[in-house]
Amino acid sequence: MKLDGIVSFVAIADAGSISAAARHLRLSKSVVSERLVELERTVGARLLHRTTRHLSVTEDGAAFLERARRIVREVEDAGADLAERRGTLAGPMRIAAPISFGHLHLGPALYPFLAAHPAIELILDLDDRRVDVASGAYDGVIRHGVIEDSRLMVWRLAPSRRVLVASADYLAKAGMPGSIAELDAHRGLFYSNRGAADWRFVGPAGVAIVRAKVGLRVNNGEMIRDAAIAGLGIGLLPTFIAGPEIRTGRLVVIDIGLRPEPEHVFLAHPEGRRPSAKLKALAEHLKRSFGDPPHWEEGIFTAGQA
Known part of the structure; x- marks a missing residue:
């Protein structure tokens, strides 16, 4: 054979x-x-x-x-x-990552790493659909969200904050919500790959779930951002997508007194398989490149909000 x-x-x-x-x-x-x-x-x-x-x-x-x-x-x-x-760090390495994060932040962080290690043959698949890391088809998968799969070994690359955002025009017409209850009357822009059309916040009584009216469900965060800028409703977006528009004022952060469930940008690899030196080196490089707090949050939060 x-x-x-x-x-x-x-x-x-x-x-x-x-x-x-x-x-x-x-x-x-x-x-x-x-x-x-x-x-x-x-x-x-x-x-x-x-x-x-x-x-x-x-x-x-x-x-x-x-x-x-x-x-x-x-x-x-x-x-x-x-x-x-x-x-020498060398040989093939296959990584999967979400489209928006890959385009906005992963790519710029990867290029210096690949330039420093030209013997690495990287295959990068950008796809917002969940992939089965445990299948072994990938050396590692970069994801943003809550870490749930117990079959995975996970390296946290950066904390990730999500914020409720809308355009100033939308809020002028529909009103600025100040509580969970007031969100129910608003139009929501939801990320369809997360399942149900709802938002989850952490409060003193535990997890609070909000189901606003569906204005749009789509499987891409940049489209949710653009729909919010267009005044179509409120979106719950990670700061790595919404940050530039918040800084310029095109999107306004909505404070309802509760924070969304905590999430991370992480790199997962199959349990029981020894990660290669090049995968470990990539994870360390990405952690340094993203920073803690991550560079995409610069200028968004005050000291009291951080």
């Missing part, structure tokens, strides 16, 4: 097509296809269903895929370990 066939099979299964796998591996489509055929002949089983329009993993292929991924990962880690023994 040849390693290059296993690598090709994993790449095809992950990419969803032979063409996409060939681009990822920087090989011709015919070479990748030949390696897959040879692997299937060696294991004596059909690993993929292939038609002109669709490709899917067979039952045998699904059983083999988990171990195949592990084999590829172990080989990559072995090569990276040898490089690290020589004092």
Whole structure:
């Protein structure tokens, strides 16, 4: 059983097509296809269903895929370990991150790190959908929110504050809410990937839930920001998205006397898998780059609010 066939099979299964796998591996489509055929002949089983329009993993292929991924990962880690023994951070590293945070803050922090370690081959997937970190498809996943999955090992990169915001025009027309009860009458701009259309705040009596009228539900924080600027309602946004608009006055912070549930920007990796030196180095670099308090909160809160 040849390693290059296993690598090709994993790449095809992950990419969803032979063409996409060939681009990822920087090989011709015919070479990748030949390696897959040879692997299937060696294991004596059909690993993929292939038609002109669709490709899917067979039952045998699904059983083999988990171990195949592990084999590829172990080989990559072995090569990276040898490089690290020589004092070099090298080899492939696959990270997933949310779109808005990736574009606004992760990218600018990553570029100096990659320039300092040119032997690292980073694959960065920006997607607001939740990914299964425990599956092992990623070395690490950067997320913003509450840390819930007990199967994960987590490094906190930065605290993350969320604030209720709206435009001055909207508040002039609808009124400035000063309590939980007054929020109920307002139009809410909600982040759909969080599930229910509600906001959660922490008070003396525990968690208080607010369900305002839905003005918009969307799976992107920058669109919620823009909708709030347009006067369509109130949004609950992290300061890493809303900060610049708060500083310029395009968005106004609403104080109802309670804070949203505390959240973090964090990097998670699968439990039971030893994180590589390059992943640890990336986490430390990002912590230093973001700061505590993070740089995106500069000029937003007074000393009493921090």
